[in-house]
Amino acid sequence: MISQWQLRAAFAARLSEMYGREVPAYTTLVDVSREVNEDVLRAQGADAERLGSISRVTAERHGAIRVGTRAELAQVARVFGALGMRPVGFYDLREAAASAVPVVSTAFRPVDGEELARNPFRVFTSMLTPADPRFFDPELRARLETFLASRELFPPELLALADRAEAEQELPEQDAERFLQLAVAAFELSTEPIDKAWYETLERVSAVAADIGGVRSTHINHLTPRVLDIDELYRRMTERGIEMIDTIQGPPKWTGPDLLLRQTSFRALAEPRALRTPDGEVTSGALRVRFGEVEARGIAVTRAGRALYDRLLTLVDQQATAHPGADRAELARTLWAEHVPGTERELAAQELAYFKYSVAPDRPRDGSRPPEILGDLLTQGWVRAEPIVYEDFLPRSAAGIFQSNLSEAGSRDNEQQGAAYDSDWLSGAIDREVLDPFALYERQQNESLAQVASELHLTTLKGAS
Ligand code: OOG
Numbered sequence: 001m002i003s004q005w006q007l008r009a010a011f012a013a014r015l016s017e018m019y020g021r022e023v024p025a026y027t028t029l030v031d032v033s034r035e036v037n038e039d040v041l042r043a044q045g046a047d048a049e050r051l052g053s054i055s056r057v058t059a060e061r062h063g064a065i066r067v068g069t070r071a072e073l074a075q076v077a078r079v080f081g082a083l084g085m086r087p088v089g090f091y092d093l094r095e096a097a098a099s100a101v102p103v104v105s106t107a108f109r110p111v112d113g114e115e116l117a118r119n120p121f122r123v124f125t126s127m128l129t130p131a132d133p134r135f136f137d138p139e140l141r142a143r144l145e146t147f148l149a150s151r152e153l154f155p156p157e158l159l160a161l162a163d164r165a166e167a168e169q170e171l172p173e174q175d176a177e178r179f180l181q182l183a184v185a186a187f188e189l190s191t192e193p194i195d196k197a198w199y200e201t202l203e204r205v206s207a208v209a210a211d212i213g214g215v216r217s218t219h220i221n222h223l224t225p226r227v228l229d230i231d232e233l234y235r236r237m238t239e240r241g242i243e244m245i246d247t248i249q250g251p252p253k254w255t256g257p258d259l260l261l262r263q264t265s266f267r268a269l270a271e272p273r274a275l276r277t278p279d280g281e282v283t284s285g286a287l288r289v290r291f292g293e294v295e296a297r298g299i300a301v302t303r304a305g306r307a308l309y310d311r312l313l314t315l316v317d318q319q320a321t322a323h324p325g326a327d328r329a330e331l332a333r334t335l336w337a338e339h340v341p342g343t344e345r346e347l348a349a350q351e352l353a354y355f356k357y358s359v360a361p362d363r364p365r366d367g368s369r370p371p372e373i374l375g376d377l378l379t380q381g382w383v384r385a386e387p388i389v390y391e392d393f394l395p396r397s398a399a400g401i402f403q404s405n406l407s408e409a410g411s412r413d414n415e416q417q418g419a420a421y422d423s424d425w426l427s428g429a430i431d432r433e434v435l436d437p438f439a440l441y442e443r444q445q446n447e448s449l450a451q452v453a454s455e456l457h458l459t460t461l462k463g464a465s
Pocket residue numbers: 063064065066124126221263293393394397398399401402
C-alpha cells in the first residue's frame with residue numbers, strides 16, 4: 001500500500017522531473033539552489049536548519065496552477081485531497097495587482113506538523129473570474145464560460161482514483177502508479193493547436209486570462225525550490241546570464257530573523273506552441289507564460305505580526321512615492337530596523353510570531369517549582385522555543401510575481417463593480433472548508449503550550465508577554 005504522504009512525495013518528484021524536461025532553466029534554478037543551500041549549511045552549521053532540516057528544504061517545492069471554473073477547482077481539490085493536501089487561505093489577486101490579473105486563489109497543502117515534515121508540497125491554485133465585469137463584458141463572459149464548460153481537465157478515471165485515495169488514505173501499488181501517471185499528465189503542456197484568434201481576444205484583457213481560458217487543458221505554471229539565501233541565489237543566477245525580475249518580493253534582507261516569505265523569479269521564457277490561424281492553418285508560434293521562481297521561507301507571524309508587515313509595506317510605498325530616486329529595498333530595511341523586533345525572543349514576547357514550545361532537556365533539576373509565566377520559563381531555562389515555519393503565500397508578492405511576468409498590463413474597467421468572492425464563497429464552490437492559516441499556526445503553538453503545561457504540572461500557564 002502507498003500512503004498519502006508517499007503519493008504526495010512521488011507526485012512532487014515526478015512533476016519536477018516533467019517540468020525540468022519542459023523548462024530546462026528550471027533545472028538550472030534547482031541546481032543553483034542546491035549549491036547555495038550546501039554553502040549555507042557549511043558556513044552556518046546547525047543554525048542553517050533552524051527553519052527545517054536540510055533534507056526537507058532540499059526536497060521542498062511549491063507549484064502554481066490556474067483553472068477556469070469552480071467545477072474545475074472542485075476537481076483540483078479532489079486530486080490534491082488524494083495527496084493529503086487541503087485548501088488553506090484565500091487570496092484576491094484582482095485587488096493586489098495593478099495590472100489585470102482576474103483570478104482568486106487558494107493554496108493546497110498538508111496541514112499538520114508531521115505531514116509537513118514528511119513532505120511539505122503545496123500548490124498555489126488560481127481560478128479565473130469571468131463574472132467580474134471589470135475585465136469581461138457580458139459577451140466575452142458568455143463565450144468564455146461556454147468554452148470552459150466544454151473542456152475536460154481531469155479524466156474521470158483520475159478523479160475516481162483520487163476519491164478512493166482520499167477516502168482510504170492510501171492506494172494499492174498498481175492503482176497508485178496509475179493515479180500518479182494520470183495526475184502528472186494532467187499538468188503537462190498540451191501540444192494541441194491553440195485557436196490563435198480566441199487566445200488573442202483574451203490576451204487583450206489579460207495574458208493570465210488567455211493562459212487559462214484560451215486553451216483546452218491546464219499546465220503547471222511554475223515549480224519553486226526553496227533556498228536558504230535568496231540574495232546569494234539571485235546574484236548567482238544573474239551571474240549565469242539568467243535575467244531575473246527586478247526585485248525580491250516580500251520582507252527586505254535585514255539583520256533580524258527571517259520572517260514570512262521572500263520570493264523572486266526569472267522572466268517567462270518563450271516556448272514553442274502550435275497555433276491554429278482563422279483559415280485553419282497550423283503554425284508554430286511562441287508564448288511566454290511559464291517562468292521559474294525561487295523562495296526563502298521564514299517564521300510564521302501572528303495576526304498582529306501580519307498587520308505590522310502590511311503597515312510597513314504601505315509605509316514603504318508612501319516613502320517610495322515621496323522619494324522617487326530612493327532604493328525601495330533600502331527604505332524597507334530602514335523601516336524594518338525601526339519597527340520589527342530583531343530577535344526571536346522579542347517576536348515571541350510581543351506575540352508577533354508563532355513558536356513551538358517544549359520543555360528543555362537541561363531544565364533546572366534542583367527541586368524548584370517552575371514559574372507559571374511563559375517569559376519566565378524561557379529566561380530561566382525551563383522551556384525552549386522553536387520557530388514555526390510560514391507555509392503559506394503573500395497576496396502582494398503573488399501579484400508581483402504574476403505581474404512582473406506580463407509584458408502588457410491588459411485592460412480593466414474600474415468604473416464597474418467587481419464580482420464578490422471570499423473564503424466562504426470558495427469553500428462553497430469546492431464543497432470543502434478553506435482553512436484559515438492563522439488558526440492552523442495558532443493551534444500548533446497552543447498544542448505545544450498545553451504539552452509544556454502538562455509535563456511541568458502547571459495548572460496555569462500565562463501567555464508569551
Ligand atoms: C501564481 C503566482 C503566485 C507565488 O508563489 O506567490 C505564486 C501564478 O503565476 O499562477 O506562485
